[in-house]
Amino acid sequence: MRHNRLVRFISSRLLLTAITAFFVSMIVFFAVRAVPGDPALNVLGLQSTAADREALRKVMGLDQPLIVQFLSWLGHAITGDFGYSYSQGRPVASVIGPALGNTLLLGLTASILAVIIGLAMGNAATSRWRGLRRTTDWIEAVFLSAPQYTVALILLICFAVLLPLFPAGGVSTRGNGSVADIGSHLLLPAIALALAPGAQMARSLKTSISTLQATELLPSLRARGLSPIRISVHAHHNALPPMVTVLGIQVGTMLGGELFVENIFSIPGLGALVVQSVALRDYTLIQAVSLLIAVIFIVVLLLADLLNALLDPRIRVGQL
Amino acid sequence: MTSLASANQGAAVAIDRAPKVRFRSRPVLSRMPLRSQIALGVLLVLVIVVVLAPVLPLDNPLIGDLGSRLLPIGSVDHLLGTDSQGRDMVSRLVYATRTSLIAGLAPIIIATIIGLIIGTVAGLSGGLVNTILMRAIDVLFAFPGVLLSLLLAITLGVGLGTLILALTLVWIAPVARIAETEVARIRDLDYITAARSSGSSFPGILARQVTPVTLPAVLAYSTSLVGANVAIAGGLGFIGLGVPSPQPELGSVLQEMQTALYSDPLLSLEPVIVILALSMMFPLIGDGIRQAINGRGGDS
Numbered sequence: 001m002r003h004n005r006l007v008r009f010i011s012s013r014l015l016l017t018a019i020t021a022f023f024v025s026m027i028v029f030f031a032v033r034a035v036p037g038d039p040a041l042n043v044l045g046l047q048s049t050a051a052d053r054e055a056l057r058k059v060m061g062l063d064q065p066l067i068v069q070f071l072s073w074l075g076h077a078i079t080g081d082f083g084y085s086y087s088q089g090r091p092v093a094s095v096i097g098p099a100l101g102n103t104l105l106l107g108l109t110a111s112i113l114a115v116i117i118g119l120a121m122g123n124a125a126t127s128r129w130r131g132l133r134r135t136t137d138w139i140e141a142v143f144l145s146a147p148q149y150t151v152a153l154i155l156l157i158c159f160a161v162l163l164p165l166f167p168a169g170g171v172s173t174r175g176n177g178s179v180a181d182i183g184s185h186l187l188l189p190a191i192a193l194a195l196a197p198g199a200q201m202a203r204s205l206k207t208s209i210s211t212l213q214a215t216e217l218l219p220s221l222r223a224r225g226l227s228p229i230r231i232s233v234h235a236h237h238n239a240l241p242p243m244v245t246v247l248g249i250q251v252g253t254m255l256g257g258e259l260f261v262e263n264i265f266s267i268p269g270l271g272a273l274v275v276q277s278v279a280l281r282d283y284t285l286i287q288a289v290s291l292l293i294a295v296i297f298i299v300v301l302l303l304a305d306l307l308n309a310l311l312d313p314r315i316r317v318g319q320l
Numbered sequence: 321m322t323s324l325a326s327a328n329q330g331a332a333v334a335i336d337r338a339p340k341v342r343f344r345s346r347p348v349l350s351r352m353p354l355r356s357q358i359a360l361g362v363l364l365v366l367v368i369v370v371v372l373a374p375v376l377p378l379d380n381p382l383i384g385d386l387g388s389r390l391l392p393i394g395s396v397d398h399l400l401g402t403d404s405q406g407r408d409m410v411s412r413l414v415y416a417t418r419t420s421l422i423a424g425l426a427p428i429i430i431a432t433i434i435g436l437i438i439g440t441v442a443g444l445s446g447g448l449v450n451t452i453l454m455r456a457i458d459v460l461f462a463f464p465g466v467l468l469s470l471l472l473a474i475t476l477g478v479g480l481g482t483l484i485l486a487l488t489l490v491w492i493a494p495v496a497r498i499a500e501t502e503v504a505r506i507r508d509l510d511y512i513t514a515a516r517s518s519g520s521s522f523p524g525i526l527a528r529q530v531t532p533v534t535l536p537a538v539l540a541y542s543t544s545l546v547g548a549n550v551a552i553a554g555g556l557g558f559i560g561l562g563v564p565s566p567q568p569e570l571g572s573v574l575q576e577m578q579t580a581l582y583s584d585p586l587l588s589l590e591p592v593i594v595i596l597a598l599s600m601m602f603p604l605i606g607d608g609i610r611q612a613i614n615g616r617g618g619d620s
Contacts, residue, residue, distance in 0.1 A: 150592045150596045294467065297462065
């Protein structure tokens with residue numbers, strides 16, 4: 001019975017995710033296809049002959065009805081074939097590969113930082129000292145609304161230009177791939193991406209803990225002689241599911257922020273690739289990278305949901 | 321007599337503990353926390369400066385003196401220095417703020433109107449209409465906002481008008497969702513049922529019973545969104561998808577000042593600080609409105 005519900009929960013989430021991904025790919029495809037201008041002209045340039053352009057249009061499949069083009073594009077994309085990038089002179093898939101790795105590395109570093117910031121600030125915001133609570137409130141307000149690229153530029157100027165403590169760009173020093181080296185390259189951009197998500201998680205943790213403080217759970221645990229650390233573990237376990245949801249949603253903010261932050265720190269990731277392909281008007285590449293970013297976000301949301309089902313049994317049996 | 325007075329005093333204290341009652345009578349502005357009032361004041365000053373920009377004694381923001389390029393902060397005649405084309409930074413920043421405020425406010429105002437209509441209609445209708453509308457909204461939520469705005473900005477082409485249109489499309493979904501949530505909270509309350517059973521039309525209920533209740537919360541939310549929108553507009557300008565040059569816009573000014581990143585870091589920091597200030601101001605004001613509505617002095 002219980003097993004059945006879990007299967008049903010997971011399969012319904014998977015189905016919903018697939019449907020969302022389909023519509024998202026539709027938006028990506030048609031938004032880019034609606035760009036005024038002839039894609040063939042973009043590739044071949046103004047000097048090309050009409051016959052050449054016509055031939056390329058055939059190769060690109062542009063003579064087919066739009067819906068056929070869309071389904072064929074989607075079909076190929078699912079099998080990992082995103083077409084050919086004219087600006088890079090390579091198949092899109094081979095351009096995306098390394099960029100995806102860099103973006104995931106930066107995103108993961110930022111997520112870990114965000115969790116640390118969230119835990120620290122959430123606890124500070126519910127501390128017994130009024131001064132600390134007030135200060136955290138202010139810091140939270142700043143973190144929540146500071147655009148990531150402004151934070152990135154301020155960090156870059158302060159800690160890479162004025163005080164050259166960290167490298168100003170790239171993922172690693174050439175010929176040095178050690179963890180410490182990569183870490184020093186990723187720290188500043190990761191902080192820039194992690195502040196807002198961290199503050200959002202802190203907010204969620206604060207709400208959970210103060211709701212909990214209004215109940216008798218904590219005093220009763222104290223009365224039973226549990227150590228402060230054990231009590232804190234209990235309090236955080238309850239706060240976890242909403243924090244996971246917030247982190248999932250905030251990954252979207254991070255992915256969006258990476259468009260600018262990767263650019264500022266010259267990190268060759270998906271975000272930098274989007275911006276680059278926009279500048280070069282390489283629409284095949286824009287479509288592929290946008291789809292990939294959107295799909296990463298959808299998958300993260302799905303994972304957050306599933307993780308929550310594991311953490312909070314009430315969710316999977318549908319009592320919440 | 322004394323006992324009555326002390327009883328009254330007790331009542332006064334009790335009311336004091338329930339701010340809702342005490343605050344109702346005070347104007348919205350004074351119910352806001354101090355930091356929101358400060359933010360509102362700064363915004364007002366900015367708006368006045370920006371509106372009066374053409375009559376203020378500012379240099380031409382488009383024409384520079386090539387002999388005085390990248391002057392540092394505090395130069396004679398150029399208090400905030402000059403950019404790489406010798407244009408006065410004070411003037412550049414004032415005019416850029418003007419463009420950015422338009423690009424920040426206009427989309428949110430339009431999106432709030434459309435989102436409010438979609439959200440309240442979906443919320444009040446319920447059933448199939450609600451499902452269809454809200455599922456469509458959910459699909460838009462599956463996009464990181466920046467990415468969606470970037471795609472739309474590419475599709476619609478560069479320019480202030482198209483930028484506003486693209487950003488409007490981005491913000492309809494979030495506003496609609498908040499409006500729907502607000503309406504869903506009151507949909508089955510007795511006074512709505514009463515209006516329905518007394519023969520009020522759907523638009524009538526929407527206008528008289530629903531909107532007055534949902535509007536304040538939606539407005540507070542929308543005000544906060546202006547900050548995020550200014551940030552995204554600036555980001556798009558930063559990567560060349562905003563308002564085309566030479567018209568100054570904070571994002572493109574930010575991009576141009578990157579040339580001074582190593583030679584004069586503080587100079588390149590100027591537009592960053594203006595964007596930061598603008599993006600933080602609106603959430604503070606929005607928070608203030610929210611707290612004023614909720615009648616609570618504490619955190620939201």
